[in-house]
Amino acid sequence: MDDNDKTSSLMWPDLTLPPVSLIEDIRPALIRQEETIIFALIERSQYVLNSSCYLENEKSILSDRVKDAAKATPSPSFSFMDYFLFETEKFQAKLGRYNSSEEHAFFEPEWLKVASNASHKSRIKANNININAKIKHVYLNKILPTMCEDKEDADNYGSTCVCDVAVLQAISKRIHFGKFVAEAKFCAEREKFTTLIQNNDAQGLMEALTHAAVEEKVIERVRKKASHYGTDGSDSSSAYKVEPDVIAKLYKDYLIPLNKDVQVEYLLQRLDRPAYAFPDKKLHRKRNFDELNGKSEDSEGRWQQSREEEAGRLHFGEQSKGLPCVSIREVFRSVSTNKVPFGVVPMEHPSLGLNKATQIALVQSSLKVCACVCLPVEGADQPERYFIIGPIKPSLTSETSQAVLLFATKHEPGSLVKALSCLGEANLNLRCLESIPSLQNNEYMFYCEIDCSKAGFEETKRTLEKLSELTKDVIQVGFYF
Numbered sequence: 001m002d003d004n005d006k007t008s009s010l011m012w013p014d015l016t017l018p019p020v021s022l023i024e025d026i027r028p029a030l031i032r033q034e035e036t037i038i039f040a041l042i043e044r045s046q047y048v049l050n051s052s053c054y055l056e057n058e059k060s061i062l063s064d065r066v067k068d069a070a071k072a073t074p075s076p077s078f079s080f081m082d083y084f085l086f087e088t089e090k091f092q093a094k095l096g097r098y099n100s101s102e103e104h105a106f107f108e109p110e111w112l113k114v115a116s117n118a119s120h121k122s123r124i125k126a127n128n129i130n131i132n133a134k135i136k137h138v139y140l141n142k143i144l145p146t147m148c149e150d151k152e153d154a155d156n157y158g159s160t161c162v163c164d165v166a167v168l169q170a171i172s173k174r175i176h177f178g179k180f181v182a183e184a185k186f187c188a189e190r191e192k193f194t195t196l197i198q199n200n201d202a203q204g205l206m207e208a209l210t211h212a213a214v215e216e217k218v219i220e221r222v223r224k225k226a227s228h229y230g231t232d233g234s235d236s237s238s239a240y241k242v243e244p245d246v247i248a249k250l251y252k253d254y255l256i257p258l259n260k261d262v263q264v265e266y267l268l269q270r271l272d273r274p275a276y277a278f279p280d281k282k283l284h285r286k287r288n289f290d291e292l293n294g295k296s297e298d299s300e301g302r303w304q305q306s307r308e309e310e311a312g313r314l315h316f317g318e319q320s321k322g323l324p325c326v327s328i329r330e331v332f333r334s335v336s337t338n339k340v341p342f343g344v345v346p347m348e349h350p351s352l353g354l355n356k357a358t359q360i361a362l363v364q365s366s367l368k369v370c371a372c373v374c375l376p377v378e379g380a381d382q383p384e385r386y387f388i389i390g391p392i393k394p395s396l397t398s399e400t401s402q403a404v405l406l407f408a409t410k411h412e413p414g415s416l417v418k419a420l421s422c423l424g425e426a427n428l429n430l431r432c433l434e435s436i437p438s439l440q441n442n443e444y445m446f447y448c449e450i451d452c453s454k455a456g457f458e459e460t461k462r463t464l465e466k467l468s469e470l471t472k473d474v475i476q477v478g479f480y481f
Helices: 003-011 022-045 060-065 080-094 132-147 154-176 178-188 190-198 202-209 212-229 244-268 307-316 328-336 356-364 415-425 457-470
Strands: 276-279 322-325 342-349 368-375 384-390 402-408 429-437 444-451 473-480
Touching: 022 132, 022 154, 022 178, 022 212, 022 244, 060 080, 060 154, 080 154, 132 154, 132 244, 154 178, 154 244, 178 190, 178 202, 178 244, 190 202, 190 244, 202 244, 212 244, 276 307, 276 328, 307 322, 307 342, 307 368, 307 384, 322 328, 328 342, 328 356, 328 384, 342 356, 342 368, 356 402, 356 429, 356 444, 402 457, 415 429, 415 444, 415 457, 457 473
Parallel strands: 276 322, 276 342, 368 473
Antiparallel strands: 342 384, 368 384, 402 444, 402 473, 429 444
8 A cells, every 4th residue: 555545544434434324323422412511511600700710821820820830831822721721631632532533622733742543443534624712712702601600719710620621622522523413414415415515515515404403402402401400409499500591502502503514614525626726836936925925945946835735734634635726816716616615825924915816816706715724934923824715605603703804985975984983983903904906897895804803793793784884885705713
C-alpha cells in the first residue's frame, strides 16, 4: 500500500465495520446523551453564576490557587475556567480520548499534544469539523445566565468549573454526534443525498434533515426527563433544581440547530471530491496580492503551500482535498458551478489591507461567507483573514458575533450618515467600510464588516431591519462566530 492508499484509508469510513444505523446505533446513544446533559446542568445549577471564573486575563483567581500560574497556561488570555478545561483536556488527551471520532477538544491539538492514531477505525469520513468555540460562547452567554443566580461565591470557584467542564463536554459530544446521524441518513438514502451534495444544495440538505415532528418529540422527552430528575422526589410540590422549560429551550434553540449545522457541513464534505477551491499562486505567478495572496518561492526556488490552502486545511482538516484555481474569480466560479462545496479566499492582510478582488467577487456573486479563518503573520500583531465561501444561506443567530454586509445608499443628502448612525446607536462596532463598484448602472455599494457581539441578537436584528429602511438595498453576505 503506497502513501496515497494510506491517506485514502483514513479519509473514508472503515468498510470492515457495518454501516451506521440510525435505529440500532444512533438513537440509543442520543437518548443516553440527553440524560448526561440534564444531570450535568442540574449539578451546575446548585452553584451561583461566579462570572469571575470566565473573565479573560483574570490572573488573581489562578495565581491564588496555582504555583507559577503564568507558566501554567499556553495563552495569557485564559480565564480560570479555561485553565480548568485545558488541564482536563490535556490529561484526557494523554489517555487517548481525542483519538475517538466521537470526541472533540476545545483547545488546539498542538497545545494538548494529541497524537494521531492511524489504527483507529471510524464509521464516518475523516473531517475537521469542530464548533466548540461556538458551543462555549453559547454556554457562557446564553445558557448559564438563565439557570444561575448572578452572584459570586469564591469558595466554590473550583467546583463551579468542574461542573462547567462536564456540561461543555457533554453538549459538545451531543452536537458533534450529528456527524454519525448524517452518515446514517446518507447510508439510508444515498441517492437522494448524493444529488443534493453534488448540487451544493445546503438549504435542500437542511430541509431533508429537518423533521419537525421528531424534533418536537425530542424536546418533549427532554422536558419530561428534566421534570423527573430535577426534584428531590420527596413530593410532587418539590421545587425544580432547573426549570424543565429552560432545558427544553436549550435543546430547541441551540442543541438541535447546531447539531443540524454540523450534519450539513459533514454531508457537503461526504463525497469523494475536493472539499474546497483555493487560489494557487503556482498557477499564476505574476499575480500580486490584489488578485492572489499566496506564499512566494522559498530561498531554493521551490513553491511553498499557499496560505489559502493552509487556511483550507486548518478549517476542513489536514486530510481534506483542495482544488487549486488560477484566481479568486475562478474560486467563486468553481463553487457556483458545483465543482466544490466551498471556497477559501483571502480577505485581509495586516499590512496590505482588505482584498479588493474578494470584495468585488462577493458583490457580483450570490455566494455567502460561511466562516472566517485567521493565520498568524510573523512580526505582525494582527493575523491574515481568509473567508470560507459557500452556498449556505446566512442567518443571524444568537451566537453570531460578526456580520458582513453590502448596502447601497439612497440618492439623497446625508443618507450614508443616517445609515452609519443607525449602527452606532445600536452599539454595533464598524470594523471596516469601503465602497465597491456594483457594475450595475455604474453605481457603488458599501462593503462593511460589523462586530455585533456587544449588541446582542435582538438589537442586531432590529438594527438590520432599520438599516433596510434607511438604505436603497441591503445584502446579508454572511454571519459567523
